[in-house]
Amino acid sequence: MKISDFAQKTGVSADTVRYYERIGLLPRAGRDASGHRDYGEGDLVWMAFLQRLRKTGMSIRDMTRYAVLRDEGDTTLQARRDMLTAHRKTVRDQLTELRHSLTALDQKIRIYDAMIIQEKDPQND
Amino acid sequence: MKISDFAQKTGVSADTVRYYERIGLLPRAGRDASGHRDYGEGDLVWMAFLQRLRKTGMSIRDMTRYAVLRDEGDTTLQARRDMLTAHRKTVRDQLTELRHSLTALDQKIRIYDAMIIQEKDPQND
DNA sequence: GCTTGACTTGGAGCGCACTCCAAGGGGTAG
DNA sequence: CTACCCCTTGGAGTGCGCTCCAAGTCAAGC
Numbered sequence: 601m602k603i604s605d606f607a608q609k610t611g612v613s614a615d616t617v618r619y620y621e622r623i624g625l626l627p628r629a630g631r632d633a634s635g636h637r638d639y640g641e642g643d644l645v646w647m648a649f650l651q652r653l654r655k656t657g658m659s660i661r662d663m664t665r666y667a668v669l670r671d672e673g674d675t676t677l678q679a680r681r682d683m684l685t686a687h688r689k690t691v692r693d694q695l696t697e698l699r700h701s702l703t704a705l706d707q708k709i710r711i712y713d714a715m716i717i718q719e720k721d722p723q724n725d
Numbered sequence: 726m727k728i729s730d731f732a733q734k735t736g737v738s739a740d741t742v743r744y745y746e747r748i749g750l751l752p753r754a755g756r757d758a759s760g761h762r763d764y765g766e767g768d769l770v771w772m773a774f775l776q777r778l779r780k781t782g783m784s785i786r787d788m789t790r791y792a793v794l795r796d797e798g799d800t801t802l803q804a805r806r807d808m809l810t811a812h813r814k815t816v817r818d819q820l821t822e823l824r825h826s827l828t829a830l831d832q833k834i835r836i837y838d839a840m841i842i843q844e845k846d847p848q849n850d
Numbered sequence: 851g852c853t854t855g856a857c858t859t860g861g862a863g864c865g866c867a868c869t870c871c872a873a874g875g876g877g878t879a880g
Numbered sequence: 881c882t883a884c885c886c887c888t889t890g891g892a893g894t895g896c897g898c899t900c901c902a903a904g905t906c907a908a909g910c
Contacts, residue, residue, distance in 0.1 A: 604886075614887090615869055623867095634876050636887050649833075656826045660867065674844060681837035688830045695823050698816060701781045705813045708774075712806035719799065729856070739857090740899055748897095759906050761857055785897065 603629075606639040610647045623660065625650055625667050656691050728754075731764040735772045748785065750775055750792050781816045 607614040620626045621637075626647065629637035653663050666683055669676035711722050732739040745751045746762075751772065754762035778788050791808050794801035836847050 602886080613869075616867090618888090619868065634887075636876090652826050652829055654867095655822060656830075677837060677841050677844075681834060681841060684830060684834050684837065688827065688834065691823060691827050691830060695820065695827065697780060698820050698823065701777050702813065702816050702820065704777055705781075705809060705816060709806060709809050709813065712802060712809065716802050716806060719802075727856080738899075741897090743858090744898065756858095759857080761906090779897095 601639045603637045603639070606637075606643065606647075609644060610651065612651075620647075620650070624664050625660070627671070653687070656687065657694060658687055658690075662687075726764045728762045728764070731762075731768065731772075734769060735776065737776075745772075745775070749789050750785070752796070778812070781812065782819060783812055783815075787812075 601609075603614045603617055607617050610617075617626065617637075621628060626643065629639060629643070632638045650663060650667075653666070654660075658666075662683070666680060669680050669683070708722075715722055726734075728739045728742055732742050735742075742751065742762075746753060751768065754764060754768070757763045775788060775792075778791070779785075783791075787808070791805060794805050794808070833847075840847055
């Protein structure tokens with residue numbers, strides 16, 4: 601599939617796809633007869649995984665490290681698993697933090713609702 | 726309290742505190758006899774709230790809008806509550822997304838564990 | 851009186867993650 | 881043959897959220 605299709609299917613711009621290739625997140629794509637990039641299903645799977653890492657707050661720099669390990673093959677299985685378990689901890693921490701914040705927000709909105717009925721202003725927040 | 730104490734208590738740099746004042750997130754701080762900023766408890770509470778908004782992904786731009794509304798007083802209570810309820814939705818969405826990703830990560834790590842025992846490479850991720 | 855250190859201001863610089871641009875090429879429709 | 885559109889490359893530009901810097905002020909300690 602062409603880069604435009606790949607971009608559309610993964611929800612990013614063609615520029616971003618080329619950018620990801622340039623920095624080593626995506627392997628250099630195969631080319632068709634006229635030199636255009638050609639993507640397959642495997643690329644979609646890999647890209648989906650990359651997007652999962654991004655959305656969960658992994659930096660491009662760390663993703664590149666992971667991609668390099670992947671390129672190196674079987675000998676890096678443990679290193680990759682270690683990266684993922686470390687990352688999973690950050691995701692768990694984000695979840696904890698976010699749940700905390702959600703509770704705080706709920707509370708604050710309740711205060712606002714009460715203030716709106718009372719026509720008063722909350723203090724310092 | 727001095728800016729250094731305020732910064733230390735809130736876990737940011739003094740530069741960031743001044744930056745937040747410059748862009749209107751923090752109100753212009755009162756000054757002591759020698760022109761140095763002087764912070765009170767109310768500032769700590771407000772700053773803690775700002776940090777909560779930041780950590781939950783609100784942009785500085787939107788936080789500034791909220792801060793402006795707050796400066797305008799009681800007439801903006803509804804507008805502020807509306808901002809917070811809209812933001813709460815984004816937090817809920819983040820939570821959903823993050824839980825999803827955590828499950829996916831767990832799954833992937835299990836696959837890695839199995840591969841490491843088998844000395845095989847997972848495909849495309 | 852002099853040094854030290856924390857503060858002040860305005861403005862420049864930085865790292866990140868894209869995003870856009872210019873110049874050129876290839877394949878297809880009319 | 882020409883127009884059009886999507887592709888290519890290398891490189892420049894952008895917005896965000898800080899972070900750092902230079903030059904100057906002020907109070908306290910020696």
